[in-house]
Amino acid sequence: MFKTRQLLGKYRIERKLADGGFASVFQAFDTIEGIHVALKVPHAGHVTDKTLSDFRREVRLLSRLEHPNILSLKDASFIDGHFVIVYPLGERTLSDRLRSRMSIANILDLTDQMLDAAAYAHSEKIIHCDIKPENMLLFPGHTLKLTDFGIAKIAQKTVRGAGTGTIGYMAPEQAMGKPSFRSDVFSLGLIVYRMISGVWPEYPYDWPGPGISRVRKRVTPEFVDFLKRSTDPRPRARYRDAIHMQNVFRRVRGGVFKKNQTKFTPGKTSMRARAA
Known part of the structure; x- marks a missing residue:
């Protein structure tokens, strides 16, 4: 052009x-x-x-x-x-960052930021409908920003879509034209699973996903349950929205950090202090 x-x-x-x-x-x-x-x-x-x-x-x-x-x-x-x-202009996308390994500290920090963004959007009655690593930009200071609300839906009593979104990141019901807050939860859960496991779950989604052994080594059983509920193919089995998802995440992340803190190498990026 x-x-x-x-x-x-x-x-x-x-x-x-x-x-x-x-x-x-x-x-x-x-x-x-x-x-x-x-x-x-x-x-x-x-x-x-x-x-x-x-x-x-x-x-x-x-x-x-x-x-x-x-x-x-x-x-x-x-x-x-x-x-x-x-x-x-951001430095790169989360998709670019996923090409290299991340510490648990960085994963928890980025997860907190993406959930904070989605929870705020949901509090404003906005469903994003296209949450994926390419739509998350990284800025200096390890700051993540969610972008591209171009196909977001304003939540009403009945939300009708047309299967909009990106295949591979989309909740099953969203592909059928029925997006909801729970659809964004599913996409967020897949991204967190990918960051921890190093593997992207593919459709048809089932539990446990690929790379589950690595997930279980890196996080606590409570966090595994958090991921399982977030990515359940059945909408009603998931967290009702990103606000609910964020509340649970902040409750279980402390155990993950304690589990992994002895593995961190001095001098590496540590988890930023963020209000819980």
């Missing part, structure tokens, strides 16, 4: 970061503020009244959410005929 060093308003394009179903994301340099940013731009072939309406909806949704673990919005406007959404 754009060439390197091409100017889009005040933004100088540096490189493409990702391609999505409806938009591309670019790294750019803000020539006025002197900072690097991320630009989300809809594909030209998908720029319709409905697409633009969806992006406007995402902007308005993000403007409601003020949380340290949810990616903030810098700007949204038409530039040179393109609808452009501007975000702060």
Whole structure:
């Protein structure tokens, strides 16, 4: 869509970061503020009244959410005929980070942050519907921020979807067009399981998942039960929302830390002090 060093308003394009179903994301340099940013731009072939309406909806949704673990919005406007959404630029995605091993301390810290973000969204009656490592950005200070609420649903008495989301991260009922808060819980549980086990559970989901022996070596039985309930294929068997899930996580994580604290090497990144 754009060439390197091409100017889009005040933004100088540096490189493409990702391609999505409806938009591309670019790294750019803000020539006025002197900072690097991320630009989300809809594909030209998908720029319709409905697409633009969806992006406007995402902007308005993000403007409601003020949380340290949810990616903030810098700007949204038409530039040179393109609808452009501007975000702060992260260092990498959680998906990138998962390519290398993580200590239990880091896993617990990142889990706490992602659950904090999802619990806040759920408290605002918003279902994300596409929670996955690619939609979690890492910033300096080991800070995680949840992003891409483009297909989020506003929870009502009856929530009707169309199977939106990403296959492999999606709860079974969401694939059938029936997303709920419990669907986000399922996706979060899969990510935590992946961080601990090093293996991504595949559909059809069943317990125990691949890599369970590694999970049992690294965490306590209480934490294993937490993961099992989070990823249960039956919606009603899961935690009712991320708020409930977070409360249980904060109750069982202490035992995991104590179990592993003797394994940590001095000088490695330790778990940040976070309010429980």
